[in-house]
Amino acid sequence: MNGVTERRTYSYLGPAGTFTEAALEQVPEARGQHWRPVHNVGEALTDVLDGTSDAAMIAIENSVEGGVSTTLDALATLPGLRIVGEYLVKVDFVLVARPGTRMDQVKVVAAHPVAYAQCHGWLGRELPAHAHVPAASNVASALGILDGSLHADAAIAAPGIVQHHDFEVLADGIGDNANAVTRFVLVTRTAVPAEPTGADKTSLIVELPDDHPGALLELLEQFSTRGINLSLLQSRPIGDELGRYRFVLDADGHIHDERMADALLGIRRFSPRVVYLGSYPRADRKIVHYPERYADEVFVEARDWLRGLVAGAPES
Incomplete structure (x- = not known):
């Protein structure tokens, strides 16, 4: 072996000078690596899936315009992708x-x-x-x-x-909103989630089982009853028929958190299709706070209590 480390490749919406490039500049491990400019989100994600690139930086949400529909639809329909980080870029023109x-x-x-x-x-x-x-x-x-x-x-x-x-x-400074910000995410192929930091976010795409009164409420209850805050909820048409939608969700917390894992199990039982996009550190690094009754040890104790009942152990 010659000891030379192979350079990693990162796809981004190019050419040089885009907001996407500014987001990629925030990734420490991408510095000094090969940056591959592409023409659109689909090309960037295809690069990741076919191994052309190790990761892709794509825009997913804007504080003025909301979710980026092309990105949300691509993530919903291209299996094998994971979000591993998010980055914020102030939008100025x-x-x-x-x-x-x-x-x-x-x-x-x-x-x-x-x-x-x-x-x-x-x-x-x-x-x-x-x-x-x-x-x-x-x-x-x-x-x-x-x-x-x-x-x-x-x-x-x-x-x-x-x-x-x-x-x-x-x-x-010609933008109408001086506080406009675009949120970007770094996407790789499916991988084991990084360890939780305490300031994490989990992204999902969920389809409702059918269209009936209260269906969306039943979905949201999977989070509210476990003390999980949603920072993004956006509907996108599934496309197979009029009136059918999937929901893009960002939930505060990590899949390794007991309350988040419990919520995901509830959603899996509830929804015919769940796309787990990843658990990753929040861009603002803001610690996620929640009531004590939703702490990990409370979920563990409740599960142990139930196992004891099933095993015939005496109640203390």
Whole structure:
């Protein structure tokens, strides 16, 4: 052996200068490794499944727009994936153009649809007569005006784009919400969950058994009766017929927690299909607090008590 450690590969929505790249920069173990830019979430996850990449960084939720539907649907339909970490990136936008362009020359703006929606108010005030050309990503919108592939005068992009290409920055801070944040997750192939940290999150996708009054309540009770808080609950159409939905859930806690394990068993009995996406450290590292009656030892004692009854042991 030559002692050379093989570099790991990380897929991310490229090219350089995207918010996804900014999220990947937060992963210590990814530094100095091979970063593979891809065109969309599906390609990133396929890279992981076929072994092209060891992990993929993908956007899953935005504080303004909510869950990223393409990501949620891909995770629901591609088996063999695990979320191993989450990362938050502050969302800010700049309006860029070819060098020498003036603001009064901008008639058409290229932008990813999500970015466009988050800058709609500013555009309405500053460029009320503009037209919009959709782009595949924030970087693609900017590069498209440079290479002429997009017939636009300016583009909405992440601030990092100016570190890689020569642009005229016509305006910065053009987002309508100064507190906008996008949540990204690092995804690998199925693996054993990391040990709990006390500041963890568990992600699931759950389908209801049928459509009847109280069905969603029955699902939510699996968590509430065990003292588990949900930080995300979003419905997505299953797609096989109108009115059928799956639910994406983020629950505070780890699969190794007795209360979480008990809740998962309840959901498994209740739902015809449960996709466990992973238990991983929260991005904010905020310790999960819960009432003492939901502590691990309480669940263990109750289970031991029941086993004693079944075994005919005298009650103390």
